[in-house]
Amino acid sequence: MSLFLVSANKSFDGWHKQYTHESKVLNCSMRFAIYLPPQAASHKVPVLYWLSGLTCTDENFMQKAGAQRLAAKLGIAIVAPDTSPRGEGVADDPNGEYDLGLGAGFYVNATQAPWNRHYRMYDYVVNELPAIVETHFPVSDLRSIAGHSMGGHGALTIALREPERYCSASAFSPICNPVNAPWGQKAFSHYLGEDRGLWRQYDAVELMKESRLPMPVLVDQGLEDNFLSEQLKTENLAKVAADTKYPVTIRMQPGYDHSYYFIASFIEDHLRFHARHLSEQ
Amino acid sequence: MSLFLVSANKSFDGWHKQYTHESKVLNCSMRFAIYLPPQAASHKVPVLYWLSGLTCTDENFMQKAGAQRLAAKLGIAIVAPDTSPRGEGVADDPNGEYDLGLGAGFYVNATQAPWNRHYRMYDYVVNELPAIVETHFPVSDLRSIAGHSMGGHGALTIALREPERYCSASAFSPICNPVNAPWGQKAFSHYLGEDRGLWRQYDAVELMKESRLPMPVLVDQGLEDNFLSEQLKTENLAKVAADTKYPVTIRMQPGYDHSYYFIASFIEDHLRFHARHLSEQ
Numbered sequence: 001m002s003l004f005l006v007s008a009n010k011s012f013d014g015w016h017k018q019y020t021h022e023s024k025v026l027n028c029s030m031r032f033a034i035y036l037p038p039q040a041a042s043h044k045v046p047v048l049y050w051l052s053g054l055t056c057t058d059e060n061f062m063q064k065a066g067a068q069r070l071a072a073k074l075g076i077a078i079v080a081p082d083t084s085p086r087g088e089g090v091a092d093d094p095n096g097e098y099d100l101g102l103g104a105g106f107y108v109n110a111t112q113a114p115w116n117r118h119y120r121m122y123d124y125v126v127n128e129l130p131a132i133v134e135t136h137f138p139v140s141d142l143r144s145i146a147g148h149s150m151g152g153h154g155a156l157t158i159a160l161r162e163p164e165r166y167c168s169a170s171a172f173s174p175i176c177n178p179v180n181a182p183w184g185q186k187a188f189s190h191y192l193g194e195d196r197g198l199w200r201q202y203d204a205v206e207l208m209k210e211s212r213l214p215m216p217v218l219v220d221q222g223l224e225d226n227f228l229s230e231q232l233k234t235e236n237l238a239k240v241a242a243d244t245k246y247p248v249t250i251r252m253q254p255g256y257d258h259s260y261y262f263i264a265s266f267i268e269d270h271l272r273f274h275a276r277h278l279s280e281q
Numbered sequence: 282m283s284l285f286l287v288s289a290n291k292s293f294d295g296w297h298k299q300y301t302h303e304s305k306v307l308n309c310s311m312r313f314a315i316y317l318p319p320q321a322a323s324h325k326v327p328v329l330y331w332l333s334g335l336t337c338t339d340e341n342f343m344q345k346a347g348a349q350r351l352a353a354k355l356g357i358a359i360v361a362p363d364t365s366p367r368g369e370g371v372a373d374d375p376n377g378e379y380d381l382g383l384g385a386g387f388y389v390n391a392t393q394a395p396w397n398r399h400y401r402m403y404d405y406v407v408n409e410l411p412a413i414v415e416t417h418f419p420v421s422d423l424r425s426i427a428g429h430s431m432g433g434h435g436a437l438t439i440a441l442r443e444p445e446r447y448c449s450a451s452a453f454s455p456i457c458n459p460v461n462a463p464w465g466q467k468a469f470s471h472y473l474g475e476d477r478g479l480w481r482q483y484d485a486v487e488l489m490k491e492s493r494l495p496m497p498v499l500v501d502q503g504l505e506d507n508f509l510s511e512q513l514k515t516e517n518l519a520k521v522a523a524d525t526k527y528p529v530t531i532r533m534q535p536g537y538d539h540s541y542y543f544i545a546s547f548i549e550d551h552l553r554f555h556a557r558h559l560s561e562q
Contacts, residue, residue, distance in 0.1 A: 010546070013546070069347065
């Protein structure tokens, strides 16, 4: 398994690097970014996986969230995958819309043609990418997972389904209940077909109802987020968390929107939250 | 004088906003960004002007530098203008290169056709924009100025020529001696013609030789910056500063490059430096 270095930038005395590799799971070449804090020069550090939202690549979070400052202090690596398979032959939305296909993998394993040839982002994020990262970099197998919007959906659903693999999960503006929201319904009907039972395996609200091993979860949601009521449905997550006593902290932040300005404003809290739970292992 | 709000994002309990306005100096519509820290809700705050580098707009610094966190703590507004005039009829490099014309105003007042119709970024940054900002926002007339690369050149030259107007200046990776570097020579020959006496009025090394009212200056330069030896010539600035005993601190940072990852790594030091000098007035 070979990695090809695309770029390297020193950052807060650590390193931001981009790599490409051939993904067997996704059946295409993929790029990801890793931030290695200075502590990684002397010992293995834990890893926070960051899943980005619709239209993003590995670059949005690394350039805009301001996360490296505190990751460097706390000694946490951050890995940011792309948001979908890419490249020639990878299916895209026939109408060219941003919410399906390229940049919109929704962190599911597609079962429907033509998507099932490449769109297996769930397996990529959960299995293939951590195996690569843990082979090639000075990191431990202590993992946490976080994300934004579609990536917040990814982080929550993966954490709920794979509680043994992660110490904690957090999300900004997550799509909490995609089976009841237009973005989710469009993506799931294409990727997963009409079997709603399968859809529920990728829905944080549905998964939380049957959670077997709760983990600490932090959610931040801006109250001025234009997508809140139609697409994100945070209130449904709050309700099921209350019903099941799941250990989620949901913070509704007045005045904040869906942008990276919001993420940057609260990323410190998320990094400290993950650092605490990664160090408790 | 009217401002039109383009966007507003809550950020660290303050506000990032973009505005457009008709610039009389530049003879076109211009966009700028302002970060207003939470303190601006109750009293006037000082302003740091940030000048960006080649190809940038007002957005690069606001999205990538991670400056709002500390600006919000220190109570400093940040204003980021665009890097050139824009719009229909504004001259551009006939060869479409990135280092002349749009995105490459070099913070000079052009004297040569066709550039002299719009390219008067020096007057825009020094006079017109501060007058607008100080009329429309809760800011004081205490100003500092900073920038990156071409914008570092702008910040240093403006500070050296207008010491009464600024409390302090700083730069990341500035073009220190453009009259002796390819970027500067190309831009100045187009904007200013062949009068090298005029060129020297826009060259930090030349201006420092004749400085009448020194101000505190901080410069950070990455030692792995690909542009260092050919375009930036930091050593010429260090030499003239030593000769004239100008109060510049120049820090050569091992391993860092020309990117915003470098800026983000040290922006805290620059903001604290400016806050100290803004509060001493």
